Amino acid sequence: MYWSTFVVLALGASSFSKPLQKRWDDLTTKHSWLEVPEGWELQSLPPADQPMLLRLGLKQDKFDELVRNLYEVSEPSHARYGQHLSKEEVDTLVAPHPDTVSAVNDWLMYHGISEPESTTSAGEWVTIRVTVEQAEKMLGAKYGVYRHDKSGDTVLRTVSYSLPKELHSHIDVVAPTTYFGTMKSMKATHFLQPELDVHAKNVSDVEPIANAVPPASCATTITPSCLRTLYNTANYVPKATSTNKLGVAGYLDEFANRADLATFVSRFRTDAAGVTFTTTRVNGGGDDQTDPGVEANLDIQYTIGISFPTPNIYYSTGGSPPFIPDSTTPTNTNEPYLDWLNFIMAQSTIPQTFTTSYGENEQTIPADYMASVCNLFAQLGARGASIMFSSGDSGVGGGNCRTNDGRNVVQFQPAFPASCPFVTTVGGTTRVNPEVAVSFSGGGFSNHFARPSYQNTAVTGFLNALGNTNAGLFNTTGRAYPDVAAQGSGFQVVVGGRVTSVGGTSASSPTVAGVIALVNDFRISNGKAPLGFLNPLIYANPSAFNDIVSGSNPGCGTNGFTARTGWDPVTGLGTPDFLKLQSLLG
């Protein structure tokens, strides 16, 4: 459809483009690093004739309108609340302007590229097949094969790239270029907690009861019963199971294991005996049932543990294969998030709730790349999806927290996608009666995304109470996170047939997703729209959350922030209360 539009425009436009030479040789820098990103080193140079696929993110003509639509359908007081957009409506808003298409096509024609390899249905992402030599000429770049020291991953990247001056207003991002992240180099936000396994041995699961005090064992070992009691979902029976779905985005060749799920429910959710989930493979993602992943099992066991019998989908998105120079196979762009997001956005029906447990420091991601990925989450929200992300497991920042902008000063290190204003970011708690912030709970303020208005009152209240604490270490005008929180320590997870204790905000995000999927079930079974983008709703209704008022998230050699009454950058608005959300939204 749009593919043919592209070609027609390409031919039409090229006939009247005149001073080609001058027009396209005027390269100015689009993004550049001061040095090779930390943890990566140049291994070799690729052959000049090495084919590669370049993905161009074209400027979306009516993106501001998309964001306006997103807020209107997500703002509970708005007349359009719940009137989510169809795929076609989103496509109309994100399609590039014809001037953008013709400028980009002229440039491609100038470089001898007459047809793209593929385009998205709206035409805002265009993938072209080029050789390394061509890409270097087009982008004023120098590609190298870079190796990640810890994971051994190798990728084809450049430390800087440029575009003709005229195209800066037409192309938002080109990939792969300066974004070095791969799913293996990035953190999955969980860790094993063997020290808690002694407690686990004695866990005898109890019947969950809504509005009851959870058993003391929940202070050190978390099971679905603990969460269903704590967050008041225990008595709810889902009804909309033919339409309502929960999606878990998985990466890293992490496979969710069916036998482990069966063992898990036989111990911790006996009424779910026989439950399973669908695995959807994206971009060559696998489904090796002999290789269970801790993250994948944690996610799927807890989303199902809470949302059963809501159907769950596990998305296994292919990782970055080692880069092997080869003159016939183009190296896949293998961009984390983009592969999955482009796949999801192409579906006409999507799950109403998603959870993802990956993230990395904002400063390691080029600004243009971050903006493009965050825009895709806005599109997903406009389509009616609630998107949960874990806030990270390093408090206000792990490691030495030095900036990579040449100043080399200590700054708190916000994480992305946690910092994207269009996702709902989940921090961690521990203990019961009361719950307190868990010390690793990621939280802070973006240096890239400005504070969205939905959190103005909440965040200003916090900043006023904070005074000068941590002044200069974080950006007071940035998007602040997390938005909400849930338990994040001592989760009992079955991996390879054995129960093991797992912690991290990786556990918190699927927990909140499970609760939200049940609220979506309640809405849908009452003939209402799903919740969609949650943040405008939840900041307007903080009382539907259990405020967490103690604990802190140290990091970067500081005490970090402290949880307090109201929103805070450790636990957000607090942990969800299903019964309150239900009565609010009934």
Ligand SMILES: *[C@@H]1O[C@H](CO)[C@@H](O)[C@H](O)[C@H]1NC(C)=O
């Ligand atoms: C587990 O239970 C046994 C026997 O009831 C008891 O002796 C032991 O102290 C308990 N361990 C923990 C960690 O609670």
Ligand SMILES: *[C@@H]1O[C@H](CO)[C@@H](O)[C@H](O)[C@H]1NC(C)=O
């Ligand atoms: C602070 O955040 C804003 C966005 O809200 C950004 O424009 C600005 O560059 C950031 N400042 C620093 C020092 O990172």
